[in-house]
Amino acid sequence: LCGLDNSKGDFSIIMDPDLQDPPNLISKLIDKIQYGYDVVYAKRKNTKEKNLLLKLSKIVYYFLFSLFSDKNLEIYPNTGDFKIINKSVRNQLCKLREYTRFNRSLTSYVSFNSASVEFVRPNRPFGKSKSNYRFLINYGVNSIVSSSSKPLEILFYTGLIFFVITFLTFLFVFFNQFSDNLYQNFDFIKLVIILTISFITLTLSLICLYLNRIYLEVKQRPNYILKND
Secondary structure, three states: OHHHHOOOOOEEEEOOOOOOOOHHHHHHHHHHHOOOOOEEEEEEOOOOOOOHHHHHHHHHHHHHHHHHOOHHHOOOOOEEEEEEEEHHHHHHHHHOOOOOOOHHHHHHHHOOOEEEEEEOOOOOOOOOOOOOHHHHHHHHHHHHHHHOOHHHHHHHHHHHHHHHHHHHHHHHHHHHOOOOOHHHHOOHHHHHHHHHHHHHHHHHHHHHHHHHHHHHHHHOOOOOOOOOO
């Protein structure tokens, strides 16, 4: 964000600082964006992951992100931060001052059309990646939470469904207490406890939805975006 704030050119290039993203690809990104695109991503072709756990983690992550995130916050598989953006996208990104930032989805949020340039990412020449499993898990959770409120909505509707089912069961058992049938000796106290827990879960989910609305207001994202702004 600091780099974008101080960038004054017609285009800005974002890349990792370890130079694992080849700088010689920059000329191709510049050529591609001249065709009128807002963003041109560098897309990795060599995506064969030797670590099976890491490979499965990436598959699960992209599935969850596509499931929970909004359509205007789409991220593209096999792409990272290596990209070129035009001046309009940079200005819009600089207006988004939220602290917890997931730049990949924010770029999709403020851009209108995009393209990609494929490349073969070279192996790391020396050193080890600082992106351990703990970092990747935190990164994945933060990216989903900052990009979508659907997990809260799913929690609310799940709580609502359980509450309705429990409440209907409660009514059924309650009225059958006055008749001679198999449900007369049903443990009524346990059902009341289950109903109470369902109600508490539903209430907490509703509170979470309102807290999420506050969270979205604090972000102060624009209500609309002008392409040539």
